[in-house]
Amino acid sequence: MIALGLILLTSLLTAGLIVRVKSIASGRRGPGLFQPLKNIWVLFRKGSVYSEVSGVITRTSPIMVLSALLVASLMVPVAGFTPLISFRGDFIMFAYLMAFSRFMMIITAFDSGSSFEAMGASREALYGMLIEPALFVLIAGLTVFTGGTSLATIFDLTHREGYSYVFGLIVAYIIGNITLVENSRIPVDDPKTHLELTMIHEVMVLDLSGFNLAMVQMTSMLKFAIFGSLIASAVIPWDMAPATRISMFIAVQLLFASAIGMTESFRSRYKMNRNQQYILTISLISVLFFVIILFTKNIF
């Protein structure tokens, strides 16, 4: 329960923090930390406007997107606190639930018959497919390293014998990069862009409104917190006192969010056709990590 509570709590904070950091970096004061939450609250109280082309998919799938992500968040390790659902091979279900929510987002984009949305969907589908191996190779490497079998045990055991902060940092680096792709942040996608032709995630939700849009925005926030929590579990040792871990966890999440905010302020996005190279590079770094693990285990 603590694990779930922590993830949900941090998911509420991070979105506002990113916006705030970006504002400060560009010399403005920026909106309050809770502005994204207020926006979602407004969305819930607005009615929905549907495209006349759209059908039952648009009306139901944003809900499925969020519920799949919620179930996925139950498996995520949170700095040594046992997640609610943890079993042998749960990372497979975790990854596939992510894929399910992506599938649902893609078909939602197509439901309105808009070319803009379909364009974003096409990119989302391709990038999502290319980034999946990076996560799996990383987890396979950690499995070999720790002998753990579920997300929680893998990340906890990383801190046992032979642990070095180098591992934690590499894992955090890889997951951080995966987050940039999965959450459609700069340099892959600019969430604040205003040109439909260059959007990825934001363009897929152009025809969603009210309740549905709130669902999708909550999903993005939750997804960000999930990846942040993976990073936190990679760097926070599991055997510290619970209070220390909780505070460290929140600190890491906030630090991660501000780091993303800083990156977005000082980095430009890639040309659309360079994204594939960037994503494949992440996978290759993952493979490199795997090879390093093999060396440390004397498997060569």
Add this chain to the structure above:
Amino acid sequence: MFYLIAILIITGVVLLAAGKKSSVIITALFLSAGVTASSWLALSELLNLAIPVEIVEFLTSAGIICDGLSALFILIISFTVFSGFIYSVGYLKPYVRTKPELWTKLHYAALLWLYVSMIAVVLFRNGFAFLVAWEIMTVSSFVLVIYEYDKKGTIQAGINYLVQMHVGMLFILFAFIISSEGSDGVSFDNLRYYFSRNSNWLVFLLFFTGFGLKAGFLLLHTWLPEAHPAAPSHVSGIMSGVMIKLGIYGILRVSMSLQGDMYVIGTSLMVFSAVTGLFGVMMAILQHDIKKLLAYHSIENIGIIGIGIGLGIFGTATGNTLVSVTGYTGAILHTLNHSLFKSLLFFSAGSVISRLHTRNVEQMGGIMKYMPYTAMAFLIGSVAIAGLPPFNGFISEYLLYFSLFSGIGELEFYPLLIFSLVMVSLVLIGGLAVFCFAKVFSIVFLGQPRKAMAEPPAEAGQPMIIAKMLPVIPIIIIGALPVLIVGPLASLTSGIFNPSSLPFDNAILLTPLRYISVGVILMVSIGALFLILKKVDERRRPPVTGLTWGCGYGAASARQQYTATSFTQEYATLVRPVIRNGASHVSFREDEIFPGKREFHTSSADLLRSKIIMRPANLFINLLRRAAVIQTGRLQHYVLYAMLFLVLVFILTLLEII
């Protein structure tokens, strides 16, 4: 075998003699009788029920042995053929008027023969009886494939299929003959004896080539993308759902008896299957013919099943029971799952095709509003085949990952390398399948119709909808409550494939599956909760409809929608080194003030087919054409040839060479 032929003749004669209407009813009766009898046999084997002694004696005298593996396949075959038959009643209705009466009756007779022969294939152990059943299966499915003989390319696809299947049979025959050395007959039961005395890989390779041609492994697959689009949809569903699985049955039956070389066989089968799966799905994405796309997905799924079998053999070789049992269980469960969702997908695609009269996805769009049930069926099939929760495809892929990750922790360098590569391929296969089915579902069923239609397409007829509902039920049950089926299946596979080792403890497998159930049920209930909240919200604030966002431009036509080609464009550039996809068009000239009509055509070539299969074949054909010089058509020349031959024989005899 005598009974088999008797059954075939009786059903054939009765059906052909029957009237137009009654032939369907008679087929239904025969089929239900067959389904009941064989399912009873299978279930009593699986549930350890007692079979009356007379029946056992009769079956044994007829050469029929039903073990767990046969029983499983009997159930899979019966279910799919039965739903396929229900579907065919609706699907063939428009054709009955245009085709000769006898031809339709023959079609139903062939459907029955196919069913009977498939059941016989999994029940016969004697090699020759097996091959006879195998041959009847091939011929009857050939008759089914060429039902629409008047369409362009159907006959060619059918003959291509027939020829390739006979090449495959030749391989199986060779394998049987080689393996019968030292024993009194040709049979699957002798394999163990042969394998314990000789090197295993050669005979396994022969069997694999023969059965792989049926299953559609890489390089043996070229008949699949031709035959499925040519066949009527229920036939595609049955062929892709169960008939190609009999190739898998054959491989499983042989791998049961393996005694040596298992390390090599297991690893190479894994790698080969991974490549097969990747190839299948990579080709599938670029297809615009919906049935060809599904056919390439069959190749992908055969690859996934093959990975499972490879893991099973590898696990047995290294004594890792967990890897072995989960690998085999995953393979068999995926065989079952694929038969469910692939027939579902073919049935739904068939309904769309029969309404729109095209197989080209670029001319479809917006069908979900007109055919909601078909669209839902296709959506469920898509999610299931992409291996996503909450449906059954996820469970079998989970088992394979489970097996891979169980092996990955405790391995030497080379197996670890192979396991990692196979794992990455499996991840990629999954991701590509999501990509592909998101594409095909969206393009076909969502948005607006891309082509003007004289009248809006009506929902498919009742038999077709019932046939689609049938596979949906097990798809949902296996997805939500996997423990029900995986538990017994794991016990069964550990009994069949690892009889010598310690009894396998299911608990390690069942606990995660219970958690998966919890996750799936939780997901559905959270979704339901949100849906209720939303309904409440909508009652207070009724939703309104408006135009789709178009940057302020409200008159976008349906033809401006994203197409399948544009959806896959970036992907197509990415895979260009492997898959040659070309576009051909004539560009406008500068002096054309009023441009005329232009055509634009895209295609994706199966490089393996053109470079590895067709090039040698064409060389051979050219060679034969050269040799045809001697065939002058003049009687004098032929007499001369005969005389030369006699002289040759005379000389050879003189020299005591022959």
